Amino acid sequence: MRVLYKKIIRNRLAGFGAALVSIICFLSLITPFLGLPDPNVIDTSKRFMMPLVDGYIFGADHLGRDILSRLLWGTRLSIFVGLVAALIAASIGSVIGILAGLYGGKADTLLMRSIDVLMAFPYILLALAIVAVLGPGLMNALIAVAIVNIPFFARNVRGVTLSLVQSDFIAAARLSGRNTFSILLFELLPNLVSVIIVAFSTTIGWMILETAGLSFLGLGSQPPQSDLGSMLGEARAALITHPHTSFIPGLMIFAIVMGINLLGDGIRDALDPRLAKGMLRRSQPITYIDRQKNISLPNTINLISVNDLQTEFQIDNKKIKAIRNVSFSIEKGQCLAIVGESGSGKSVTALSLTGLVASPPAVISGGVVNFQNIDILSLNYEEIRKIRGKKISYIFQDPNSSLHPLHSIGDQLIEVMLVHESKFKRHILEERAIQLLKDVMIANPERVMNSYPHELSGGMRQRIGIAIALANDPELIIADEPTTALDVTVQAQILDILNRLRIQRGLSLLFISHDMNVIASISDKIAIMYAGQIIETGPTQEVLDQPFHPYTKALLACSPQIGSSLGLPKPIKGMPPLMEELSEGCSFAPRCSYFTKDCNKEPIVLSTIENRSFRCIKKGSLDA
């Protein structure tokens, strides 16, 4: 509760709302003790007295009544009525919601159907119909406004109750033999409180507004009793001649509702865990790049060479390094595989190359990506955009989520060609798209062109992903775990297609995976990542035959091999380190079976033996 309070105060707008609401509530509480003139005393000689004249701070209305006094008494009444209506709606709605959620079945269907029927009416209309039946009057307006808001509470509370009832801790409480009432009181209600508070704080403003609205129409409070709505309604006749009589009560309603809305938003935001985690930040079209000024760009014969690439995440003012000094190069036609456990920085490396890591929170804080002798990271958005999907294209891990669910396959294929060469006619692009589908072995390509992703299997979707990547004849394809989300049998097909097309077209491939068997079959070179660093790199077969880094060795020992008689895979003991708690020395040291004291002394530099390099002080002598 104190945390909630602090969060609300920290949010400036919510704090302003809280202050506004407190002041108005305080004023309406002390109204009877302010010694104001009677709000209903008529004095025709003072008709339409202007503000600040004769001791009338806000002037007088069309019957010469003191507006300040009427305003405060009206505010008191409006807030009271809104509050009571909200309490009635909240309690009845919550009871209905809890009953429906708790008992389910027929009770649930019956209650929710009746709620649906109520919601088939626009709610102001329903309120009018109820007032028509009950007759004009403040009490009746209150009842009407309460009734039309019941469905909102009932629905919200029912939804949460339903998910709570199915949760483990309620099941546990039931199994322990406690009766429904005690479960309701001690397990359900405490968990429902935040939902009810949020619903309450978002609707009470509306309820005050709605009752004021009914009074404004003359259907709520009847003279001489008056709330803010009826003050405004009565003043309307003199709107043009004496605007202050309308302006003052109108502004008061506005202030109350705005204060409550600000406070309600603050409460809702404070209770929303996603906001706290920064999960609702919009990602920029390219990753923020914040490098030191002097970047040298050595000429290279490689298609792409990456030097000292560093990307970090800024979360809650903390900088967490995701990849540290990553360097590698790929020649034309070559396939480099990056291997590592999840969280080792493989994907961040792949996405950093064209600035695709979500920013915020990511920042590329150093390094050079030299692609065909251009430093990609020094280009502006438009220049990078022209490289993406044209010269460097991506295949992503999960074909279920990486294709647009509402665009047809044909549109998605044509789009990648269209955004790079707009001069082509659509039918030419369509033919090319069909040819691409044939290339990735899709039977019936004409039909698939008009299909949507949800109509295709996972393997089909990933072939579409490959077709999109191939569409513009790129120089480099970056495949980020393209087979991980697929069945084993489908994996083989996809790898086959990818490898065949790559060799046919002489493409370079950066292939990311955690599966040693997959990598052995496809790559020329391999780079092994651990805790954001490349810890070993070299020609694939050599590294697999004789690893120089203990981690590589352990990784090989724990990947199962088909037809191997070497026994069960051996898991690596311990867990990968948390990136915010890295030590000076070797990150693998705590899990390493070759550990010596020297491992923790200083950062481990990259040692090179012929065409292999690695970060280990053992220099590759791992026989034991």
Add this chain to the structure above:
Amino acid sequence: MPRYIFFRILSIIPVLLGLTLIVFIIMSLIPGDPATAILGSYATPENVARLNQQLGLDKPLFQRYFIWLSNLIQGDFGRSMSLNRPVIDEILERFSATLILSGTAFVLCSFIGILAGVISATRQYGLADKLITLTVLIGISIPSFFLGMMMILYFAVRLRWFPASGMYALYGGGDFIDLLNHLIMPAVALAIVAAGVIARLSRAAMLEVLRLDFIRTARAKGVPEKRVIIRHALRYSMVSILPILGLQAGFVLSGAVYIEIVFQWPGVGRMMVDAILARDIMLVQGGVLFVAACYVIFNIIVDVVQLWLDPRIRS
């Protein structure tokens, strides 16, 4: 798809029946005896009984419902006591005015709301976002009737840009330009609150969608950011924005009551308020039925559009 649309349209019938049932139940809950109300409290019991028989009020409730319903289907909505004319005539005269007002307001609030939401989301925490958030906050907190009154003061009285009331000028008006002139202020006043709600929810929907995987795919394809926002993110967000538009249509249709009062617009809302004050139940009932039916039909259109937008629910 045409099959689905056909059945969806067919499903209006039970919903409309349910609607009439609810209205009938609500209206029969009215305390007191209509015959006594018509004849006055000095009527003899015999006269009251005779009138009850004439009005069919001596029959059981469910039988009365079917009589009432078959009358409705034949276009007989009863007779207005206060106006002394058939309810249907009065409603038909006024309904187009309400439709023009709320239809314009609906188009305005959808357009402004979605546009503001998208701008706000793409410039999250930037100056435009802050300005829009603040405007939206004011928009959803200001009572539409107060806003309407302030607009009259400023734009009609002070600046003399627009007329303050009515639907057409009393003399020499009646053409389209004249209608537009009278329509702008009430339509804007009615649209503001709904636009605020739509803007808020569009912003939230866009922010959620902009984090999804297929947005990253679009960027990796080299799709220009403007196209990513509109063709990829907004297109997907529309699936969750559309139901909100449906709800706001109800708000605009029924919230028109306030605006019709403030701007003296000759619509159904104003008629209903007058009818409630005059205890003219038949007229209220007719108005409620018409507006509610209009809302139901609109939501079916929303469903069909949803179907067109989202291929996943088509199959």
